[in-house]
Amino acid sequence: MKTIQVATTINGDATEFVCAPDESLLDVLRNRLGLTGAKEGCGTGDCGACTVTLDGRMVCSCLVLGAEVEGSTITTIEGMSTADALHPLQQAFIDHAALQCGICTPGILVAAKALLDRNPDPTDTELRYWLAGNLCRCTGYDKIIAAVQDAAQKMRTA
Amino acid sequence: MQYAKPKTAAEAARLLGAETGVTRVLAGGTDVMVQLKAGMVEPALIVDIKGIPGIRDITPEAGGFRIGAAVAGLELGDHAALCAMYPGVTEAAQLIGSKQVQGRCSMVGNLCNGSPAADAVPALFAAGAIVRIEGPNGSRDAAVETIPTAPGRISLAKGEIITSVFLPAPAAHSADAYLRFIPRTEMDIAVASAGVSLTIDASGTITAARVALGAVAPTVMLVDACAAALIGTKLDAAAQEALEQAASAAAKPIADKRGTIEFRTKVVGVLARRAAVIAYVRAGGQL
Numbered sequence: 001m002k003t004i005q006v007a008t009t010i011n012g013d014a015t016e017f018v019c020a021p022d023e024s025l026l027d028v029l030r031n032r033l034g035l036t037g038a039k040e041g042c043g044t045g046d047c048g049a050c051t052v053t054l055d056g057r058m059v060c061s062c063l064v065l066g067a068e069v070e071g072s073t074i075t076t077i078e079g080m081s082t083a084d085a086l087h088p089l090q091q092a093f094i095d096h097a098a099l100q101c102g103i104c105t106p107g108i109l110v111a112a113k114a115l116l117d118r119n120p121d122p123t124d125t126e127l128r129y130w131l132a133g134n135l136c137r138c139t140g141y142d143k144i145i146a147a148v149q150d151a152a153q154k155m156r157t158a
Numbered sequence: 159m160q161y162a163k164p165k166t167a168a169e170a171a172r173l174l175g176a177e178t179g180v181t182r183v184l185a186g187g188t189d190v191m192v193q194l195k196a197g198m199v200e201p202a203l204i205v206d207i208k209g210i211p212g213i214r215d216i217t218p219e220a221g222g223f224r225i226g227a228a229v230a231g232l233e234l235g236d237h238a239a240l241c242a243m244y245p246g247v248t249e250a251a252q253l254i255g256s257k258q259v260q261g262r263c264s265m266v267g268n269l270c271n272g273s274p275a276a277d278a279v280p281a282l283f284a285a286g287a288i289v290r291i292e293g294p295n296g297s298r299d300a301a302v303e304t305i306p307t308a309p310g311r312i313s314l315a316k317g318e319i320i321t322s323v324f325l326p327a328p329a330a331h332s333a334d335a336y337l338r339f340i341p342r343t344e345m346d347i348a349v350a351s352a353g354v355s356l357t358i359d360a361s362g363t364i365t366a367a368r369v370a371l372g373a374v375a376p377t378v379m380l381v382d383a384c385a386a387a388l389i390g391t392k393l394d395a396a397a398q399e400a401l402e403q404a405a406s407a408a409a410k411p412i413a414d415k416r417g418t419i420e421f422r423t424k425v426v427g428v429l430a431r432r433a434a435v436i437a438y439v440r441a442g443g444q445l
Contacts, residue, residue, distance in 0.1 A: 004161060021161035021204070022194060044192045045259055046345070057232060057261035063191040064262070065184070067161045068206055111257065132344035133256020 004067045010035070011079030019066035026050045028066035029076060037077035037106040041135065048134035051107035052076045058114040060133075077106035080113065088158070089113055089151040098147035100138035108134045112148045120156050124149070163206040167292035167321045170205050175294045175317025177203040183319055184208075185228040186262035188255060189271045207319060216240055221327025224290075227266035227320050232257070234265070244325055245440060246334030246353060246433075250281035253338060256345055266320045269302065272310040273347075275373040279306070280353030281336040283370035283380045287325055293318035303370075306377040329366065332357040333440030335433040338372070339425050341416075348373045349417040352405065352430040354388075354437045362392045362443045369401070369434070373417075374409035374426045381408040384430060393438045393445060401434055402427035 003018045010033070019028050026043075029035040029052070038061055041047035045060040052061045053075045080087045089109050092098070099105045108131060115122055115130045122130070124145055136144065164170040174181050179202025182190045193199045207213055213226040216237050223240050231251045234240060241248045247265075254263050254277050265278040266289070273279075279302075287302040294317045302323065305312050314320070328334075338351035351372035357365050369384035383404040391397035406427035413419045435445065 002160070022159045024191070024195075043195050045188055045255065048256060048258055051258055054261070057230065058258050059261045060188075060256075060258045062195070063187050063259070065161065065187065065191070065204070065206075067163075068184070068187070068208070070163075114257075129344060130257050133258045 006066060006070045008069045008071065009073045011075055017066070021065070021067055023066045024062050025052070025054075025064040025066050025069055025074075026061040029061060035076050035078050039103050039106060041103065041107075046133075046135070047104070047107075048111060048131075049104050049107040051110045051134065053110065053114060058111055075110070077110055080109060087113070087151075088154050089116075089148065092147040092151035092154070093144075096143050096147035096150060098139060098143040099136075104134060104136040104138075108136065108144060112151070116148075116152050116155060120152060122152065159201055160203045161206065162203065163209045165209050165211075167207075167210050167297075167319065170207055170210060170319055171292050171294060171317050173203065173205050174319065179203065181205065183270070185213075185264045185267045186230055186259075188259045188263040189267060205319075207321075210321065213321060219324065222325045224322050224324045225265065226322050228264050231255075231260035231263050231265075235260075240325075243328060244281075244285055244334055246336040246355065246437065247278070247281040247285050247287075247325065250336035250338075250353065251278040253277045253336075266323055269305055269323075270312055270314070270320060272306050272308070272312050272377075274306075274309055274375060274377050275348040275351070276378065277336070277338060277348055277351065277372070279378040280351050280370035280372040281334065282323065282353075283378055284336070284353035284355040284368045285325055285334055286355065286368060287323050289320045290322045290324065291318050292321050299324075303378075303380045308376050328355075329357045331359070331441050332366075333437045333442075335436035335440065337429045337433045337436070339417075339429060347416065350374055350409075350411070350422045350426040350429060352426060352433045354430065354433040356388060356434065356437050356441060358438065358441050358443050364388045364391055364393065364397075364438070364443075367434075369405070369430055371405055371408060371426050371430065374411040374422050379408065381405065383408060388434060393434060393443065398431045398434065402431045405430035 041049035334355035338348035340346035387400035411422035
């Protein structure tokens with residue numbers, strides 16, 4: 001199978017990789033680029049654990065081909081914190097114990113940030129609908145909602 | 159598998175027409191990638207159409223809008239003028255999958271996947287949408303209801319792709335609506351669904367209507383008897399009852415884990431009636 005050379009920007013860095021034509025962006029990130037924050041839960045776009053943003057829109061990276069992202073801009077969970085500080089959403093998830101096993105957490109953080117970028121002051125209902133594509137089997141979700149709302153409040157007043 | 163990203167629709171059509179093995183067209187990928195993952199298909203060639211000019215654009219045309227085949231659900235939802243003109247179509251398209259899926263999934267992909275439960279499709283039928291098809295013999299237009307032929311089957315010939323869908327300028331005092339039933343609030347497939355588009359005159363009498371039903375037959379279907387139940391009425395109780403009965407009478411559903419024949423037959427009538435009420439009020443009618 002012929003490999004394809006792809007040039008892209010990931011978390012602000014120009015990044016080139018080669019991939020097979022049928023290789024998902026998720027597999028490229030995890031297996032070729034060492035960016036293992038995005039997780040494979042279902043592999044079919046149902047669970048949201050592999051959420052990244054692609055040209056500003058959040059997507060399931062398991063439903064994107066690596067070959068498709070030539071010239072695109074991608075952000076992953078690895079691009080969320082700065083060198084010395086967690087993002088307010090990350091800190092809020094720790095403060096509110098909004099995770100247990102943590103498999104779903106990178107996807108939920110990327111999704112929550114995508115919402116707050118569009119709407120800095122969502123209602124709980126808007127937040128729950130927005131996160132409907134991120135499945136968590138541990139927390140029961142309430143602590144996730146509380147953490148995102150706490151971070152949103154801190155980000156609005158920052 | 160080969161991956162190709164042609165720069166023109168003609169080149170995409172040529173590549174698809176020349177390939178002897180299994181092919182897939184890639185727009186948002188939210189169905190194709192799942193098929194690949196599940197091993198349902200092993201394509202010899204995937205043609206990514208997102209390099210074709212205009213394929214990701216929403217463009218005003220003749221008072222309506224032309225929507226490129228790879229425009230994603232959230233992009234429809236973010237387009238205020240389109241949402242104001244076709245609230246039913248844009249709401250239907252935004253019911254597909256999660257917000258992540260919405261970042262990629264397209265209405266044309268929803269149509270070409272051929273599911274009888276596709277959310278965007280009844281709304282497109284009701285709206286009288288016209289698809290533009292590029293193929294070996296050039297370009298042609300077709301009514302959207304001529305595309306699905308059976309579950310997972312569509313009427314396009316080898317080498318043909320849909321490049322855009324056109325939503326025509328609605329007549330004055332027109333509106334549309336789409337409703338589906340799912341047993342939860344999000345992230346599910348329609349058990350039954352209905353799209354309604356209608357036009358009223360100054361007295362509130364319905365002068366034109368199109369009603370499409372989803373998930374109650376092998377394909378989404380446009381039901382003339384439902385439209386006939388609406389036209390000439392002010393959507394009074396008798397007209398609503400006639401619509402509901404016409405929809406249930408037209409339903410030929412299967413029973414599966416998501417719904418029985420009896421349930422789907424009943425609910426599709428209720429959904430048609432409720433969607434008609436929403437469309438009527440949106441069009442400026444008073445009940």
